[in-house]
Amino acid sequence: MNEKSVVKTIKRKPPKTDDNKWVLRLYVAGQSPKALTAFTNLKKICAEQLEGKYSIEVIDLLINPQRGNEDQILALPTLVRKLPVPVRKIIGDLSDTERVLVGLDLLRVD
Amino acid sequence: MKKVVQTISQATLLKSPTGIQGFDEITAGGLPAGRPTLVCGSAGCGKTLFGMEFLVRGATLYDEPGVFMSFEETNEELIQNVASLGFDLEDLIKHKKIALDHVHIERSEIEETGEYDLEGLFIRLGYAIDSIGAKRVVLDTIESLFAGLPNQLILRAELRRLFRWIKEKGVTAIITGERGDETLTRQGLEEYVSDCVIVLDHRVTEQTSTRRLRVVKYRGSLHGTNEYPFLIDETGFSVLPITSLGLEHIVSNERISSGITELDKMLEGKGYFRGSTVLVSGTAGVGKTSVAAHFAEAACKRGERVLYFCFEESPNQLMRNMRSIGIKLEPWVQKGLLQFQATRPTFYGLEMHLAVTHKAVNAFKPDIVIMDPINTFILGDKENEVKTMLMRIVDFLKENQITALFTSLTSTESTLESSDVGISSLIDTWLLLRDIELNGERNRGMYVLKSRGMANSNQIREFILTNNGVELREVYIGASGVLTGSARVAQEANENAGLLKRKHEIERKKRELERKRKLMESRIAAMHAEFKSEESEALKNIETEQDTINLLERDKIEMAVSRKSIIEKRKKKKHIKL
Numbered sequence: 001m002n003e004k005s006v007v008k009t010i011k012r013k014p015p016k017t018d019d020n021k022w023v024l025r026l027y028v029a030g031q032s033p034k035a036l037t038a039f040t041n042l043k044k045i046c047a048e049q050l051e052g053k054y055s056i057e058v059i060d061l062l063i064n065p066q067r068g069n070e071d072q073i074l075a076l077p078t079l080v081r082k083l084p085v086p087v088r089k090i091i092g093d094l095s096d097t098e099r100v101l102v103g104l105d106l107l108r109v110d
Numbered sequence: 111m112k113k114v115v116q117t118i119s120q121a122t123l124l125k126s127p128t129g130i131q132g133f134d135e136i137t138a139g140g141l142p143a144g145r146p147t148l149v150c151g152s153a154g155c156g157k158t159l160f161g162m163e164f165l166v167r168g169a170t171l172y173d174e175p176g177v178f179m180s181f182e183e184t185n186e187e188l189i190q191n192v193a194s195l196g197f198d199l200e201d202l203i204k205h206k207k208i209a210l211d212h213v214h215i216e217r218s219e220i221e222e223t224g225e226y227d228l229e230g231l232f233i234r235l236g237y238a239i240d241s242i243g244a245k246r247v248v249l250d251t252i253e254s255l256f257a258g259l260p261n262q263l264i265l266r267a268e269l270r271r272l273f274r275w276i277k278e279k280g281v282t283a284i285i286t287g288e289r290g291d292e293t294l295t296r297q298g299l300e301e302y303v304s305d306c307v308i309v310l311d312h313r314v315t316e317q318t319s320t321r322r323l324r325v326v327k328y329r330g331s332l333h334g335t336n337e338y339p340f341l342i343d344e345t346g347f348s349v350l351p352i353t354s355l356g357l358e359h360i361v362s363n364e365r366i367s368s369g370i371t372e373l374d375k376m377l378e379g380k381g382y383f384r385g386s387t388v389l390v391s392g393t394a395g396v397g398k399t400s401v402a403a404h405f406a407e408a409a410c411k412r413g414e415r416v417l418y419f420c421f422e423e424s425p426n427q428l429m430r431n432m433r434s435i436g437i438k439l440e441p442w443v444q445k446g447l448l449q450f451q452a453t454r455p456t457f458y459g460l461e462m463h464l465a466v467t468h469k470a471v472n473a474f475k476p477d478i479v480i481m482d483p484i485n486t487f488i489l490g491d492k493e494n495e496v497k498t499m500l501m502r503i504v505d506f507l508k509e510n511q512i513t514a515l516f517t518s519l520t521s522t523e524s525t526l527e528s529s530d531v532g533i534s535s536l537i538d539t540w541l542l543l544r545d546i547e548l549n550g551e552r553n554r555g556m557y558v559l560k561s562r563g564m565a566n567s568n569q570i571r572e573f574i575l576t577n578n579g580v581e582l583r584e585v586y587i588g589a590s591g592v593l594t595g596s597a598r599v600a601q602e603a604n605e606n607a608g609l610l611k612r613k614h615e616i617e618r619k620k621r622e623l624e625r626k627r628k629l630m631e632s633r634i635a636a637m638h639a640e641f642k643s644e645e646s647e648a649l650k651n652i653e654t655e656q657d658t659i660n661l662l663e664r665d666k667i668e669m670a671v672s673r674k675s676i677i678e679k680r681k682k683k684k685h686i687k688l
Contacts, residue, residue: 029229037225061230065237072214073230075259091259092224103221 022046022054023083027073030062034093038077041094049106079103123330126174126246126282129167130160131348132468136334137325141306146273146283148303150295151310156321156342157286158183159195160310161248163346164284166197168246169207174282176246177209177238181254185210195346206242211235215258222260228268232275239281247276247283253297273302294326305329311337320462323349341465350465350502361385362511369408370401372582373541376558376567382539383563385511387504389533391518392543396554397573398517399423400580401541402480403432403439405515410442414477417470418450421483425450436578449474460499467503471512479507483517484533497533504536538562543573546595553595556582572598 026042028035039058046054061068061076071080075091081104090103125139134140141147141164149157158180165176180188188210189199202208211234239247252269259265276283285303287295294300300307307326312319322337340349365380368388374381382388388405390398406416420428428450429439442448451470455463471479484500500516507514518533534540540559545552554573558566571582572595583598 027230029233032229034225034227061233065233068230068234068237069211073234074213074215074228074255075226075231076229076233077226078230087219088221089219090221090223092222092226095224099221099223103223 021083022050022081023057024054025057025059025071025080025082027059027061027068027071027076027078027080029076030060032076035077037093037095038079041097041100042079045094045097045100045104049101049104081105125331126168127172128164129171130163130346131472132338132340133323133347133349136338136349137328138332141282141284142329142331143282144277144280145305146276146285146303147306147308148285148287148295148299149308149310150287150289150299152289152312155289155310155312156340156347157310158188158250159192159342159347160308161250161284161286162188162192162197163195165208165246165248166192166199166202166346169202174245175207175209175242176248177211177235177242177244178248178250179211179213179235179238180250181213181215182251184212184214188212194344195342196344197346209238209242209244211238215255217258217260220258220260226261226264228255228265228272231268232272236279239279245281247281248286249283250286251288252285253287253295253299256297269299270302310340320460339462339465341462341469343469345469348465348469350468360511366412366513367408368401369404369406370580370582372571373401373556373580376569376571376582377539377561378564378566380564382513384513385508386513386538386562387508387536388513388515388539388541389518389537390515390541390543391520393520393545396543396545397575397580398519398543399428399482400432400435400437400575401543402482402515402517403428403437404580406448406478406480407437407439407442409478410439410445410447413447415474416442416448416478416480417474417476418448419467419470419479419481420450420452421455421481423452423482425452434577435575435580449476460496464499464502468506471507471510476512478513478515480515481517483519485518485520500533501536534560539566546572548595549597551595551597 024042024046026039028038042056046056059067061073071078071087071089073080077091077093079090079094079100081088081090088103088105090100094100124143125137125141126143127134127140149160151157162178165178168174168176178188183191192199199208199210203210213231213234235247238244252272255265255269256262273283273285285299287297287299289309290296290298294307294309304327306328309324309326311322311324313322314320321340321342323340324337325333325335338349340347362384364384365378365382366384367374367381368377390401392398402418406418409416418425418428423431425443429443432439439448443450449470451466453463453466467479467481481503485496504514516537537560539561541556542559543554543556546555547553554575555570556573557568557570560566569584571584574581574583
């Protein structure tokens with residue numbers, strides 16, 4: 001219940017500019033500790049890196065199992081960057097911030 | 111047999127029939143129901159097909175819907191690939207009998223950032239299972255996950271959980287795995303799936319490849335442990351449980367004609383036993399195929415079905431050749447009683463031949479099977495394997511009460527009997543055709559080397575191919591040995607001439623006798639005539655003499671009358687004389 005409301009609030013957040021819109025999806029299965037950690041980590045990273053130009057959709061596969069096929073979800077939690085293309089997938093609870101940033105192309109590895 | 115095993119296994123372990131030809135027999139009922147089974151093998155050995163057929167048969171034959179989760183091929187590819195086997199997946203999907211799910215992971219797209227699990231896979235699979243009420247699941251090939259996900263520790267733990275979860279779900283699952291170097295699967299999946307392990311193999315020996323299947327392990331069930339050949343063709347998978355169930359064939363006392371009257375006469379006048387195995391062996395060009403064709407024609411005339419495997423000639427060539435000796439096979443082919451199966455022995459391996467034979471026999475359901483010739487299988491020194499194969503074929507045919515006729519070419523160097531000794535023990539009736547070379551001529555002889563269960567003739571017959579088929583003639587056996595061909599004809603002519611001569615002699619003697627008799631009779635007649643003439647002359651003389659005597663007497667009396675004195679004396683003398 002709590003999560004559903006979270007989803008709604010975040011979805012409502014409009015992206016500022018269309019060119020730089022980031023569409024992120026977080027797939028989880030229920031409110032497992034890993035899911036909650038992932039969500040917290042994601043919010044934190046987005047707030048730091050993509051202030052105001054992102055939307056996050058949280059999809060609970062326990063509620064909507066058929067949605068997993070769309071993005072070929074196996075591992076949970078998985079974060080999918082739908083926009084900007086190319087699609088990137090980041091699996092795990094996003095606790096390794098540096099790798100998340102690399103995965104989202106927000107950080108170049110030098 | 112099958113039924114007994116099934117009832118036993120029901121008490122111990124529930125099985126899920128695969129519907130794959132032959133496989134259910136070697137596993138005594140199928141795969142363990144509600145448990146995962148590992149099917150492993152190298153690339154291209156038919157793992158995917160095995161899984162797919164398991165699902166399709168389940169959906170169509172046993173009303174058990176199935177989920178196919180593919181980690182390699184896309185749904186479209188899968189549908190196309192199995193369409194060639196006659197599986198209409200799209201239709202089954204439409205009717206919710208089968209669900210396909212293609213799981214794709216691209217390593218380059220994935221970044222690992224901490225703790226995760228494969229709950230997503232579970233949910234997908236669970237969702238697919240629930241959506242069609244699946245009882246069967248195939249995961250093909252789950253090892254691809256190892257390439258897509260970097261963290262092996264998590265992966266292994268999750269796989270273990272997955273297989274346990276499948277068991278809990280109660281679905282019968284097939285998990286395919288690529289064969290590793292030392293282990294059954296590259297990632298050691300056999301550690302996790304331990305109820306039933308099946309290995310598929312694709313081996314090339316002597317340039318021919320054979321697919322084989324082996325049940326390595328099957329917990330809680332009996333199973334055949336051999337390597338069984340299998341084949342994949344337009345009707346799917348078929349495995350051959352060929353090392354058969356023992357010598358428990360039903361035997362028939364019915365006799366069937368060999369198609370050659372004289373040959374039947376050699377076999378108690380009745381021919382072969384139904385369901386027996388007949389071998390016709392001999393050197394090149396002695397007429398083995400003709401014997402086979404006679405048998406085929408006779409069977410067709412009785413309205414029986416004949417399956418003719420020819421390994422050296424094309425059916426058309428064979429029919430043309432047989433026409434020249436008055437055997438017409440075409441009408442029977444048109445009527446559907448006779449079917450030819452022509453393949454080169456080298457076309458595929460022995461096991462494959464066996465498999466093809468099985469399939470063809472099961473499809474055509476013949477009363478008689480002819481294999482012409484069997485020894486072309488022997489390439490190199492595989493004689494032992496050939497023997498095993500033939501034994502399997504013989505067993506299989508006997509079990510189905512099918513009369514089999516094999517022809518076998520024996521080489522001229524070895525003795526006729528020894529070259530076939532490998533299979534002689536399998537043969538019930540063995541006809542030997544042999545060359546008899548004599549006086550610059552080559553003739554054919556035939557004899558019954560053995561014939562189980564009947565008092566067969568021990569004679570060698572001369573075997574002649576005429577415009578009206580095969581004829582068997584009694585050969586001439588004389589002081590100089592067995593005579594055949596023109597030597598026999600010459601001998602017969604000789605004998606005939608001798609006989610004629612004797613007859614003439616008798617005639618001549620009879621005539622001589624007659625002549626002599628006539629001569630004698632004429633002589634007798636002549637003598638009679640002579641005698642008669644002499645007799646009459648003598649009588650005449652006698653008469654004249656008598657007359658003279660009488661005359662003299664009268665004269666004397668007259669004289670006495672004239673001289674009275676003498677009369678007294680003379681009268682006394684006369685009395686004495688008279």
